[in-house]
Amino acid sequence: MTPPVGIPYVREFAFNYGRCDRVSPLIRRVVAENPGPFTFTGTGAHIVGHGEVAVVDPGPDDPRQIEAILKATRGEKITHIFVTHSHLDHSPASRPLAEATGAVIYAGGTPCRPSGGGDRLEAGDDLTFRPDVALADGQMFRGPGWTIEAVATPGHTSNHYAYALVEENALFPGDCVMGWSTSVVSPPDGDMGLYMRSLERIRARRYDALFPAHGPPIRRVDSFLAAYIVHRRHREKQILIALETNGAATVRQLVSRLYADHDKRLHPAACHSVLAHLLDLYRRGVVDVAGDIGIGGVWRPTFMRHAA
Structure with missing residues:
Protein backbone atom coordinates (compact mmCIF):
# COMPACT_ATOMS: atom_id res chain seq x y z
CA MET A 1 0.00 0.00 0.00
CA THR A 2 1.50 3.33 -1.04
CA PRO A 3 1.73 5.68 1.96
CA PRO A 4 0.29 9.18 1.64
CA VAL A 5 2.42 12.29 1.65
CA GLY A 6 3.63 12.82 5.21
CA ILE A 7 2.23 15.34 7.65
CA PRO A 8 4.29 18.58 7.45
CA TYR A 9 5.05 18.63 11.17
CA VAL A 10 6.10 21.88 12.83
CA ARG A 11 8.53 21.14 15.67
CA GLU A 12 11.15 23.89 15.80
CA PHE A 13 10.54 26.90 18.03
CA ALA A 14 12.45 29.03 20.50
CA PHE A 15 11.33 28.98 24.12
CA ASN A 16 12.58 28.80 27.68
CA TYR A 17 10.57 27.28 30.50
CA GLY A 18 8.78 29.95 32.46
CA ARG A 19 9.50 32.67 29.90
CA CYS A 20 6.63 34.56 28.31
CA ASP A 21 6.94 34.85 24.51
CA ARG A 22 4.75 36.89 22.19
CA VAL A 23 3.53 34.73 19.31
CA SER A 24 1.03 37.13 17.70
CA PRO A 25 -0.26 40.67 18.35
CA LEU A 26 -2.85 39.36 20.84
CA ILE A 27 -1.24 36.11 22.06
CA ARG A 28 1.58 35.31 24.48
CA ARG A 29 2.77 31.84 25.47
CA VAL A 30 4.31 30.33 28.62
CA VAL A 31 5.57 26.73 28.30
CA ALA A 32 5.29 24.48 31.35
CA GLU A 33 8.22 22.27 32.30
CA ASN A 34 6.42 18.98 31.72
CA PRO A 35 8.12 17.51 28.63
CA GLY A 36 7.44 13.91 27.68
CA PRO A 37 6.54 11.51 24.87
CA PHE A 38 2.93 12.74 24.90
CA THR A 39 3.51 16.43 25.74
CA PHE A 40 6.51 17.21 23.47
CA THR A 41 8.39 20.12 25.13
CA GLY A 42 5.55 20.76 27.59
CA THR A 43 2.16 22.43 27.75
CA GLY A 44 1.92 25.93 26.30
CA ALA A 45 -0.42 28.20 28.24
CA HIS A 46 -1.65 30.95 25.92
CA ILE A 47 -2.47 34.41 27.26
CA VAL A 48 -4.94 36.38 25.13
CA GLY A 49 -5.28 40.16 25.13
CA HIS A 50 -3.89 43.05 27.13
CA GLY A 51 -5.03 44.52 30.44
CA GLU A 52 -7.94 42.18 31.03
CA VAL A 53 -6.81 38.84 29.63
CA ALA A 54 -7.83 35.22 29.15
CA VAL A 55 -5.64 32.15 29.64
CA VAL A 56 -6.12 29.03 27.52
CA ASP A 57 -4.93 25.70 29.01
CA PRO A 58 -2.86 26.88 31.99
CA GLY A 59 -1.29 23.42 32.27
CA PRO A 60 -0.25 21.04 35.05
CA ASP A 61 -0.55 21.79 38.75
CA ASP A 62 3.05 22.98 38.98
CA PRO A 63 3.75 26.03 41.18
CA ARG A 64 6.46 27.12 38.73
CA GLN A 65 3.97 27.27 35.86
CA ILE A 66 1.35 29.11 37.89
CA GLU A 67 3.94 31.63 39.07
CA ALA A 68 5.20 32.10 35.50
CA ILE A 69 1.67 32.92 34.28
CA LEU A 70 1.13 35.33 37.18
CA LYS A 71 4.48 36.99 36.45
CA ALA A 72 3.65 37.31 32.75
CA THR A 73 0.35 39.04 33.58
CA ARG A 74 1.60 41.26 36.41
CA GLY A 75 -0.28 44.55 36.29
CA GLU A 76 -3.09 42.91 34.32
CA LYS A 77 -6.23 41.02 35.34
CA ILE A 78 -6.95 37.43 34.31
CA THR A 79 -10.73 37.33 33.86
CA HIS A 80 -11.27 34.08 31.94
CA ILE A 81 -9.57 30.67 32.05
CA PHE A 82 -10.46 28.41 29.13
CA VAL A 83 -9.63 24.70 29.37
CA THR A 84 -9.74 22.56 26.22
CA HIS A 85 -10.12 19.25 28.08
CA SER A 86 -9.58 17.55 31.41
CA HIS A 87 -6.18 15.90 31.07
CA LEU A 88 -3.45 16.27 33.67
CA ASP A 89 -1.24 18.33 31.38
CA HIS A 90 -3.98 20.88 30.63
CA SER A 91 -6.52 21.47 33.39
CA PRO A 92 -5.02 21.12 36.92
CA ALA A 93 -3.41 24.59 37.04
CA SER A 94 -6.77 26.22 36.33
CA ARG A 95 -8.10 26.00 39.90
CA PRO A 96 -5.07 27.47 41.74
CA LEU A 97 -4.77 30.14 39.03
CA ALA A 98 -8.45 31.03 39.46
CA GLU A 99 -8.06 31.17 43.23
CA ALA A 100 -5.09 33.52 42.85
CA THR A 101 -6.83 35.86 40.39
CA GLY A 102 -10.60 35.55 40.77
CA ALA A 103 -10.93 34.37 37.16
CA VAL A 104 -13.78 32.12 36.04
CA ILE A 105 -12.97 28.67 34.59
CA TYR A 106 -14.79 27.63 31.41
CA ALA A 107 -14.72 24.14 29.85
CA GLY A 108 -16.91 21.35 28.58
CA GLY A 109 -19.24 20.20 31.32
CA THR A 110 -19.11 16.43 30.79
CA PRO A 111 -16.54 14.74 33.06
CA CYS A 112 -14.15 12.51 31.17
CA ARG A 113 -14.38 8.74 31.49
CA PRO A 114 -11.05 7.32 32.67
CA SER A 115 -8.76 5.29 30.45
CA GLY A 116 -8.27 1.88 32.02
CA GLY A 117 -6.04 -1.13 31.83
CA GLY A 118 -2.30 -1.52 31.56
CA ASP A 119 -2.06 0.79 28.53
CA ARG A 120 -2.91 3.91 30.48
CA LEU A 121 -1.45 7.06 28.95
CA GLU A 122 1.33 9.06 30.58
CA ALA A 123 -0.65 12.30 30.30
CA GLY A 124 -3.65 10.91 32.16
CA ASP A 125 -7.15 12.00 33.03
CA ASP A 126 -7.91 14.81 35.48
CA LEU A 127 -10.90 13.14 37.10
CA THR A 128 -11.38 15.85 39.73
CA PHE A 129 -11.64 18.74 37.27
CA ARG A 130 -14.89 20.68 37.12
CA PRO A 131 -15.28 24.08 35.42
CA ASP A 132 -17.09 26.98 37.03
CA VAL A 133 -19.15 27.33 33.85
CA ALA A 134 -19.96 24.51 31.41
CA LEU A 135 -19.70 25.63 27.80
CA ALA A 136 -22.15 25.51 24.92
CA ASP A 137 -20.98 25.27 21.33
CA GLY A 138 -20.74 28.71 19.75
CA GLN A 139 -20.76 30.59 23.05
CA MET A 140 -18.95 33.95 22.79
CA PHE A 141 -16.76 35.71 25.36
CA ARG A 142 -15.31 39.20 25.15
CA GLY A 143 -12.59 41.30 26.71
CA PRO A 144 -10.97 44.60 25.69
CA GLY A 145 -9.83 44.01 22.10
CA TRP A 146 -10.49 40.25 22.00
CA THR A 147 -13.37 37.88 21.31
CA ILE A 148 -13.27 34.14 22.01
CA GLU A 149 -15.72 31.60 20.56
CA ALA A 150 -16.10 28.15 22.13
CA VAL A 151 -15.94 25.50 19.39
CA ALA A 152 -17.02 21.97 20.36
CA THR A 153 -14.42 19.50 19.07
CA PRO A 154 -15.13 16.14 20.75
CA GLY A 155 -13.10 13.08 19.89
CA HIS A 156 -9.74 13.36 21.63
CA THR A 157 -11.95 13.49 24.71
CA SER A 158 -15.72 13.72 25.01
CA ASN A 159 -15.49 17.17 26.63
CA HIS A 160 -12.93 18.69 24.26
CA TYR A 161 -13.42 22.31 23.19
CA ALA A 162 -11.26 24.49 20.97
CA TYR A 163 -11.30 28.28 21.21
CA ALA A 164 -11.37 30.67 18.28
CA LEU A 165 -9.83 34.13 18.57
CA VAL A 166 -12.06 36.10 16.24
CA GLU A 167 -9.78 39.13 15.78
CA GLU A 168 -6.93 37.00 14.38
CA ASN A 169 -9.02 34.25 12.76
CA ALA A 170 -6.97 31.85 14.87
CA LEU A 171 -7.82 28.73 16.85
CA PHE A 172 -6.48 27.18 20.05
CA PRO A 173 -7.16 23.51 19.18
CA GLY A 174 -5.86 21.98 22.40
CA ASP A 175 -4.97 18.37 21.56
CA CYS A 176 -7.40 18.01 18.66
CA VAL A 177 -4.56 19.18 16.39
CA MET A 178 -0.88 19.17 17.36
CA GLY A 179 1.91 20.41 15.12
CA TRP A 180 4.56 18.00 16.38
CA SER A 181 2.59 14.74 16.30
CA THR A 182 -0.77 13.14 15.70
CA SER A 183 -3.24 13.23 18.57
CA VAL A 184 -4.14 10.20 20.68
CA VAL A 185 -7.80 9.14 20.67
CA SER A 186 -8.31 6.94 23.72
CA PRO A 187 -11.56 5.02 24.31
CA PRO A 188 -13.84 4.93 26.16
CA ASP A 189 -13.76 8.71 26.42
CA GLY A 190 -12.12 9.27 23.05
CA ASP A 191 -14.16 8.59 19.91
CA MET A 192 -12.55 8.31 16.46
CA GLY A 193 -15.74 9.03 14.54
CA LEU A 194 -16.33 12.24 16.48
CA TYR A 195 -12.65 13.11 16.24
CA MET A 196 -12.64 12.91 12.43
CA ARG A 197 -15.74 15.10 12.27
CA SER A 198 -14.01 17.64 14.53
CA LEU A 199 -10.97 17.73 12.23
CA GLU A 200 -13.23 18.31 9.23
CA ARG A 201 -15.09 21.03 11.11
CA ILE A 202 -11.88 22.87 11.97
CA ARG A 203 -10.65 22.63 8.39
CA ALA A 204 -13.97 23.94 7.02
CA ARG A 205 -13.68 27.09 9.15
CA ARG A 206 -10.50 28.19 7.33
CA TYR A 207 -8.45 29.56 10.20
CA ASP A 208 -5.29 31.53 9.43
CA ALA A 209 -3.32 30.00 12.31
CA LEU A 210 -3.58 27.25 14.91
CA PHE A 211 -1.96 27.55 18.34
CA PRO A 212 -1.83 24.01 19.78
CA ALA A 213 -1.16 23.37 23.45
CA HIS A 214 2.07 21.53 22.59
CA GLY A 215 4.67 22.95 20.25
CA PRO A 216 4.75 25.97 17.92
CA PRO A 217 1.92 27.53 15.89
CA ILE A 218 0.70 26.02 12.64
CA ARG A 219 0.57 28.69 9.94
CA ARG A 220 -0.16 26.62 6.80
CA VAL A 221 -3.40 25.42 8.22
CA ASP A 222 -5.30 23.89 5.31
CA SER A 223 -2.45 21.78 3.93
CA PHE A 224 -1.55 20.63 7.44
CA LEU A 225 -5.12 19.59 8.27
CA ALA A 226 -5.53 17.89 4.89
CA ALA A 227 -2.45 15.75 5.60
CA TYR A 228 -3.60 15.12 9.17
CA ILE A 229 -6.95 13.79 7.94
CA VAL A 230 -5.37 11.70 5.17
CA HIS A 231 -3.02 10.16 7.75
CA ARG A 232 -5.96 8.98 9.85
CA ARG A 233 -7.77 7.53 6.84
CA HIS A 234 -4.55 5.80 5.79
Missing part, protein backbone atom coordinates in the same frame (compact mmCIF):
# COMPACT_ATOMS: atom_id res chain seq x y z
CA ARG A 235 -4.15 4.28 9.27
CA GLU A 236 -7.72 2.97 9.07
CA LYS A 237 -6.93 1.32 5.72
CA GLN A 238 -3.71 -0.16 7.15
CA ILE A 239 -5.68 -1.76 9.98
CA LEU A 240 -8.18 -3.30 7.57
CA ILE A 241 -5.45 -4.57 5.23
CA ALA A 242 -3.57 -6.09 8.18
CA LEU A 243 -6.70 -7.94 9.28
CA GLU A 244 -7.53 -9.09 5.76
CA THR A 245 -3.96 -10.19 4.98
CA ASN A 246 -2.79 -11.68 8.27
CA GLY A 247 -6.06 -12.72 9.81
CA ALA A 248 -7.88 -11.85 13.02
CA ALA A 249 -5.78 -10.08 15.65
CA THR A 250 -5.85 -8.33 18.99
CA VAL A 251 -5.08 -4.63 19.29
CA ARG A 252 -1.59 -5.31 20.62
CA GLN A 253 -0.82 -7.64 17.72
CA LEU A 254 -1.92 -4.97 15.26
CA VAL A 255 0.20 -2.33 16.97
CA SER A 256 3.29 -4.56 16.89
CA ARG A 257 2.82 -4.89 13.12
CA LEU A 258 1.83 -1.34 12.24
CA TYR A 259 4.12 0.54 14.63
CA ALA A 260 7.21 -1.68 14.44
CA ASP A 261 9.43 1.29 13.50
CA HIS A 262 8.03 3.66 16.17
CA ASP A 263 9.36 4.45 19.64
CA LYS A 264 8.06 1.63 21.85
CA ARG A 265 7.19 4.20 24.53
CA LEU A 266 4.41 5.30 22.17
CA HIS A 267 2.97 1.80 21.71
CA PRO A 268 0.51 2.17 24.63
CA ALA A 269 -0.87 5.31 23.00
CA ALA A 270 -0.95 3.52 19.65
CA CYS A 271 -3.05 0.75 21.25
CA HIS A 272 -5.62 3.34 22.20
CA SER A 273 -5.71 4.93 18.74
CA VAL A 274 -5.93 1.55 16.96
CA LEU A 275 -8.76 0.54 19.30
CA ALA A 276 -10.52 3.83 18.56
CA HIS A 277 -10.29 3.10 14.83
CA LEU A 278 -11.61 -0.44 15.37
CA LEU A 279 -14.54 0.76 17.46
CA ASP A 280 -15.45 3.27 14.76
CA LEU A 281 -15.21 0.54 12.10
CA TYR A 282 -17.29 -1.77 14.33
CA ARG A 283 -20.07 0.81 14.63
CA ARG A 284 -20.00 1.16 10.84
CA GLY A 285 -20.29 -2.62 10.40
CA VAL A 286 -16.87 -3.02 8.74
CA VAL A 287 -15.22 -5.19 11.42
CA ASP A 288 -16.42 -7.68 14.00
CA VAL A 289 -14.91 -8.82 17.30
CA ALA A 290 -14.78 -12.05 19.29
CA GLY A 291 -14.73 -11.60 23.05
CA ASP A 292 -14.07 -8.25 24.69
CA ILE A 293 -15.02 -5.19 22.65
CA GLY A 294 -11.71 -3.63 23.62
CA ILE A 295 -7.98 -4.20 23.90
CA GLY A 296 -8.38 -7.93 24.64
CA GLY A 297 -10.81 -8.74 21.84
CA VAL A 298 -9.90 -10.55 18.62
CA TRP A 299 -10.85 -8.34 15.67
CA ARG A 300 -11.60 -9.39 12.09
CA PRO A 301 -13.30 -7.97 9.00
CA THR A 302 -16.99 -8.74 8.82
CA PHE A 303 -16.58 -10.72 5.57
CA MET A 304 -14.46 -13.23 7.53
CA ARG A 305 -17.38 -13.71 9.92
CA HIS A 306 -19.76 -14.31 7.05
CA ALA A 307 -17.33 -16.77 5.44
CA ALA A 308 -16.84 -18.76 8.66
Whole structure:
Protein backbone atom coordinates (compact mmCIF):
# COMPACT_ATOMS: atom_id res chain seq x y z
CA MET A 1 0.00 0.00 0.00
CA THR A 2 1.50 3.33 -1.04
CA PRO A 3 1.73 5.68 1.96
CA PRO A 4 0.29 9.18 1.64
CA VAL A 5 2.42 12.29 1.65
CA GLY A 6 3.63 12.82 5.21
CA ILE A 7 2.23 15.34 7.65
CA PRO A 8 4.29 18.58 7.45
CA TYR A 9 5.05 18.63 11.17
CA VAL A 10 6.10 21.88 12.83
CA ARG A 11 8.53 21.14 15.67
CA GLU A 12 11.15 23.89 15.80
CA PHE A 13 10.54 26.90 18.03
CA ALA A 14 12.45 29.03 20.50
CA PHE A 15 11.33 28.98 24.12
CA ASN A 16 12.58 28.80 27.68
CA TYR A 17 10.57 27.28 30.50
CA GLY A 18 8.78 29.95 32.46
CA ARG A 19 9.50 32.67 29.90
CA CYS A 20 6.63 34.56 28.31
CA ASP A 21 6.94 34.85 24.51
CA ARG A 22 4.75 36.89 22.19
CA VAL A 23 3.53 34.73 19.31
CA SER A 24 1.03 37.13 17.70
CA PRO A 25 -0.26 40.67 18.35
CA LEU A 26 -2.85 39.36 20.84
CA ILE A 27 -1.24 36.11 22.06
CA ARG A 28 1.58 35.31 24.48
CA ARG A 29 2.77 31.84 25.47
CA VAL A 30 4.31 30.33 28.62
CA VAL A 31 5.57 26.73 28.30
CA ALA A 32 5.29 24.48 31.35
CA GLU A 33 8.22 22.27 32.30
CA ASN A 34 6.42 18.98 31.72
CA PRO A 35 8.12 17.51 28.63
CA GLY A 36 7.44 13.91 27.68
CA PRO A 37 6.54 11.51 24.87
CA PHE A 38 2.93 12.74 24.90
CA THR A 39 3.51 16.43 25.74
CA PHE A 40 6.51 17.21 23.47
CA THR A 41 8.39 20.12 25.13
CA GLY A 42 5.55 20.76 27.59
CA THR A 43 2.16 22.43 27.75
CA GLY A 44 1.92 25.93 26.30
CA ALA A 45 -0.42 28.20 28.24
CA HIS A 46 -1.65 30.95 25.92
CA ILE A 47 -2.47 34.41 27.26
CA VAL A 48 -4.94 36.38 25.13
CA GLY A 49 -5.28 40.16 25.13
CA HIS A 50 -3.89 43.05 27.13
CA GLY A 51 -5.03 44.52 30.44
CA GLU A 52 -7.94 42.18 31.03
CA VAL A 53 -6.81 38.84 29.63
CA ALA A 54 -7.83 35.22 29.15
CA VAL A 55 -5.64 32.15 29.64
CA VAL A 56 -6.12 29.03 27.52
CA ASP A 57 -4.93 25.70 29.01
CA PRO A 58 -2.86 26.88 31.99
CA GLY A 59 -1.29 23.42 32.27
CA PRO A 60 -0.25 21.04 35.05
CA ASP A 61 -0.55 21.79 38.75
CA ASP A 62 3.05 22.98 38.98
CA PRO A 63 3.75 26.03 41.18
CA ARG A 64 6.46 27.12 38.73
CA GLN A 65 3.97 27.27 35.86
CA ILE A 66 1.35 29.11 37.89
CA GLU A 67 3.94 31.63 39.07
CA ALA A 68 5.20 32.10 35.50
CA ILE A 69 1.67 32.92 34.28
CA LEU A 70 1.13 35.33 37.18
CA LYS A 71 4.48 36.99 36.45
CA ALA A 72 3.65 37.31 32.75
CA THR A 73 0.35 39.04 33.58
CA ARG A 74 1.60 41.26 36.41
CA GLY A 75 -0.28 44.55 36.29
CA GLU A 76 -3.09 42.91 34.32
CA LYS A 77 -6.23 41.02 35.34
CA ILE A 78 -6.95 37.43 34.31
CA THR A 79 -10.73 37.33 33.86
CA HIS A 80 -11.27 34.08 31.94
CA ILE A 81 -9.57 30.67 32.05
CA PHE A 82 -10.46 28.41 29.13
CA VAL A 83 -9.63 24.70 29.37
CA THR A 84 -9.74 22.56 26.22
CA HIS A 85 -10.12 19.25 28.08
CA SER A 86 -9.58 17.55 31.41
CA HIS A 87 -6.18 15.90 31.07
CA LEU A 88 -3.45 16.27 33.67
CA ASP A 89 -1.24 18.33 31.38
CA HIS A 90 -3.98 20.88 30.63
CA SER A 91 -6.52 21.47 33.39
CA PRO A 92 -5.02 21.12 36.92
CA ALA A 93 -3.41 24.59 37.04
CA SER A 94 -6.77 26.22 36.33
CA ARG A 95 -8.10 26.00 39.90
CA PRO A 96 -5.07 27.47 41.74
CA LEU A 97 -4.77 30.14 39.03
CA ALA A 98 -8.45 31.03 39.46
CA GLU A 99 -8.06 31.17 43.23
CA ALA A 100 -5.09 33.52 42.85
CA THR A 101 -6.83 35.86 40.39
CA GLY A 102 -10.60 35.55 40.77
CA ALA A 103 -10.93 34.37 37.16
CA VAL A 104 -13.78 32.12 36.04
CA ILE A 105 -12.97 28.67 34.59
CA TYR A 106 -14.79 27.63 31.41
CA ALA A 107 -14.72 24.14 29.85
CA GLY A 108 -16.91 21.35 28.58
CA GLY A 109 -19.24 20.20 31.32
CA THR A 110 -19.11 16.43 30.79
CA PRO A 111 -16.54 14.74 33.06
CA CYS A 112 -14.15 12.51 31.17
CA ARG A 113 -14.38 8.74 31.49
CA PRO A 114 -11.05 7.32 32.67
CA SER A 115 -8.76 5.29 30.45
CA GLY A 116 -8.27 1.88 32.02
CA GLY A 117 -6.04 -1.13 31.83
CA GLY A 118 -2.30 -1.52 31.56
CA ASP A 119 -2.06 0.79 28.53
CA ARG A 120 -2.91 3.91 30.48
CA LEU A 121 -1.45 7.06 28.95
CA GLU A 122 1.33 9.06 30.58
CA ALA A 123 -0.65 12.30 30.30
CA GLY A 124 -3.65 10.91 32.16
CA ASP A 125 -7.15 12.00 33.03
CA ASP A 126 -7.91 14.81 35.48
CA LEU A 127 -10.90 13.14 37.10
CA THR A 128 -11.38 15.85 39.73
CA PHE A 129 -11.64 18.74 37.27
CA ARG A 130 -14.89 20.68 37.12
CA PRO A 131 -15.28 24.08 35.42
CA ASP A 132 -17.09 26.98 37.03
CA VAL A 133 -19.15 27.33 33.85
CA ALA A 134 -19.96 24.51 31.41
CA LEU A 135 -19.70 25.63 27.80
CA ALA A 136 -22.15 25.51 24.92
CA ASP A 137 -20.98 25.27 21.33
CA GLY A 138 -20.74 28.71 19.75
CA GLN A 139 -20.76 30.59 23.05
CA MET A 140 -18.95 33.95 22.79
CA PHE A 141 -16.76 35.71 25.36
CA ARG A 142 -15.31 39.20 25.15
CA GLY A 143 -12.59 41.30 26.71
CA PRO A 144 -10.97 44.60 25.69
CA GLY A 145 -9.83 44.01 22.10
CA TRP A 146 -10.49 40.25 22.00
CA THR A 147 -13.37 37.88 21.31
CA ILE A 148 -13.27 34.14 22.01
CA GLU A 149 -15.72 31.60 20.56
CA ALA A 150 -16.10 28.15 22.13
CA VAL A 151 -15.94 25.50 19.39
CA ALA A 152 -17.02 21.97 20.36
CA THR A 153 -14.42 19.50 19.07
CA PRO A 154 -15.13 16.14 20.75
CA GLY A 155 -13.10 13.08 19.89
CA HIS A 156 -9.74 13.36 21.63
CA THR A 157 -11.95 13.49 24.71
CA SER A 158 -15.72 13.72 25.01
CA ASN A 159 -15.49 17.17 26.63
CA HIS A 160 -12.93 18.69 24.26
CA TYR A 161 -13.42 22.31 23.19
CA ALA A 162 -11.26 24.49 20.97
CA TYR A 163 -11.30 28.28 21.21
CA ALA A 164 -11.37 30.67 18.28
CA LEU A 165 -9.83 34.13 18.57
CA VAL A 166 -12.06 36.10 16.24
CA GLU A 167 -9.78 39.13 15.78
CA GLU A 168 -6.93 37.00 14.38
CA ASN A 169 -9.02 34.25 12.76
CA ALA A 170 -6.97 31.85 14.87
CA LEU A 171 -7.82 28.73 16.85
CA PHE A 172 -6.48 27.18 20.05
CA PRO A 173 -7.16 23.51 19.18
CA GLY A 174 -5.86 21.98 22.40
CA ASP A 175 -4.97 18.37 21.56
CA CYS A 176 -7.40 18.01 18.66
CA VAL A 177 -4.56 19.18 16.39
CA MET A 178 -0.88 19.17 17.36
CA GLY A 179 1.91 20.41 15.12
CA TRP A 180 4.56 18.00 16.38
CA SER A 181 2.59 14.74 16.30
CA THR A 182 -0.77 13.14 15.70
CA SER A 183 -3.24 13.23 18.57
CA VAL A 184 -4.14 10.20 20.68
CA VAL A 185 -7.80 9.14 20.67
CA SER A 186 -8.31 6.94 23.72
CA PRO A 187 -11.56 5.02 24.31
CA PRO A 188 -13.84 4.93 26.16
CA ASP A 189 -13.76 8.71 26.42
CA GLY A 190 -12.12 9.27 23.05
CA ASP A 191 -14.16 8.59 19.91
CA MET A 192 -12.55 8.31 16.46
CA GLY A 193 -15.74 9.03 14.54
CA LEU A 194 -16.33 12.24 16.48
CA TYR A 195 -12.65 13.11 16.24
CA MET A 196 -12.64 12.91 12.43
CA ARG A 197 -15.74 15.10 12.27
CA SER A 198 -14.01 17.64 14.53
CA LEU A 199 -10.97 17.73 12.23
CA GLU A 200 -13.23 18.31 9.23
CA ARG A 201 -15.09 21.03 11.11
CA ILE A 202 -11.88 22.87 11.97
CA ARG A 203 -10.65 22.63 8.39
CA ALA A 204 -13.97 23.94 7.02
CA ARG A 205 -13.68 27.09 9.15
CA ARG A 206 -10.50 28.19 7.33
CA TYR A 207 -8.45 29.56 10.20
CA ASP A 208 -5.29 31.53 9.43
CA ALA A 209 -3.32 30.00 12.31
CA LEU A 210 -3.58 27.25 14.91
CA PHE A 211 -1.96 27.55 18.34
CA PRO A 212 -1.83 24.01 19.78
CA ALA A 213 -1.16 23.37 23.45
CA HIS A 214 2.07 21.53 22.59
CA GLY A 215 4.67 22.95 20.25
CA PRO A 216 4.75 25.97 17.92
CA PRO A 217 1.92 27.53 15.89
CA ILE A 218 0.70 26.02 12.64
CA ARG A 219 0.57 28.69 9.94
CA ARG A 220 -0.16 26.62 6.80
CA VAL A 221 -3.40 25.42 8.22
CA ASP A 222 -5.30 23.89 5.31
CA SER A 223 -2.45 21.78 3.93
CA PHE A 224 -1.55 20.63 7.44
CA LEU A 225 -5.12 19.59 8.27
CA ALA A 226 -5.53 17.89 4.89
CA ALA A 227 -2.45 15.75 5.60
CA TYR A 228 -3.60 15.12 9.17
CA ILE A 229 -6.95 13.79 7.94
CA VAL A 230 -5.37 11.70 5.17
CA HIS A 231 -3.02 10.16 7.75
CA ARG A 232 -5.96 8.98 9.85
CA ARG A 233 -7.77 7.53 6.84
CA HIS A 234 -4.55 5.80 5.79
CA ARG A 235 -4.15 4.28 9.27
CA GLU A 236 -7.72 2.97 9.07
CA LYS A 237 -6.93 1.32 5.72
CA GLN A 238 -3.71 -0.16 7.15
CA ILE A 239 -5.68 -1.76 9.98
CA LEU A 240 -8.18 -3.30 7.57
CA ILE A 241 -5.45 -4.57 5.23
CA ALA A 242 -3.57 -6.09 8.18
CA LEU A 243 -6.70 -7.94 9.28
CA GLU A 244 -7.53 -9.09 5.76
CA THR A 245 -3.96 -10.19 4.98
CA ASN A 246 -2.79 -11.68 8.27
CA GLY A 247 -6.06 -12.72 9.81
CA ALA A 248 -7.88 -11.85 13.02
CA ALA A 249 -5.78 -10.08 15.65
CA THR A 250 -5.85 -8.33 18.99
CA VAL A 251 -5.08 -4.63 19.29
CA ARG A 252 -1.59 -5.31 20.62
CA GLN A 253 -0.82 -7.64 17.72
CA LEU A 254 -1.92 -4.97 15.26
CA VAL A 255 0.20 -2.33 16.97
CA SER A 256 3.29 -4.56 16.89
CA ARG A 257 2.82 -4.89 13.12
CA LEU A 258 1.83 -1.34 12.24
CA TYR A 259 4.12 0.54 14.63
CA ALA A 260 7.21 -1.68 14.44
CA ASP A 261 9.43 1.29 13.50
CA HIS A 262 8.03 3.66 16.17
CA ASP A 263 9.36 4.45 19.64
CA LYS A 264 8.06 1.63 21.85
CA ARG A 265 7.19 4.20 24.53
CA LEU A 266 4.41 5.30 22.17
CA HIS A 267 2.97 1.80 21.71
CA PRO A 268 0.51 2.17 24.63
CA ALA A 269 -0.87 5.31 23.00
CA ALA A 270 -0.95 3.52 19.65
CA CYS A 271 -3.05 0.75 21.25
CA HIS A 272 -5.62 3.34 22.20
CA SER A 273 -5.71 4.93 18.74
CA VAL A 274 -5.93 1.55 16.96
CA LEU A 275 -8.76 0.54 19.30
CA ALA A 276 -10.52 3.83 18.56
CA HIS A 277 -10.29 3.10 14.83
CA LEU A 278 -11.61 -0.44 15.37
CA LEU A 279 -14.54 0.76 17.46
CA ASP A 280 -15.45 3.27 14.76
CA LEU A 281 -15.21 0.54 12.10
CA TYR A 282 -17.29 -1.77 14.33
CA ARG A 283 -20.07 0.81 14.63
CA ARG A 284 -20.00 1.16 10.84
CA GLY A 285 -20.29 -2.62 10.40
CA VAL A 286 -16.87 -3.02 8.74
CA VAL A 287 -15.22 -5.19 11.42
CA ASP A 288 -16.42 -7.68 14.00
CA VAL A 289 -14.91 -8.82 17.30
CA ALA A 290 -14.78 -12.05 19.29
CA GLY A 291 -14.73 -11.60 23.05
CA ASP A 292 -14.07 -8.25 24.69
CA ILE A 293 -15.02 -5.19 22.65
CA GLY A 294 -11.71 -3.63 23.62
CA ILE A 295 -7.98 -4.20 23.90
CA GLY A 296 -8.38 -7.93 24.64
CA GLY A 297 -10.81 -8.74 21.84
CA VAL A 298 -9.90 -10.55 18.62
CA TRP A 299 -10.85 -8.34 15.67
CA ARG A 300 -11.60 -9.39 12.09
CA PRO A 301 -13.30 -7.97 9.00
CA THR A 302 -16.99 -8.74 8.82
CA PHE A 303 -16.58 -10.72 5.57
CA MET A 304 -14.46 -13.23 7.53
CA ARG A 305 -17.38 -13.71 9.92
CA HIS A 306 -19.76 -14.31 7.05
CA ALA A 307 -17.33 -16.77 5.44
CA ALA A 308 -16.84 -18.76 8.66
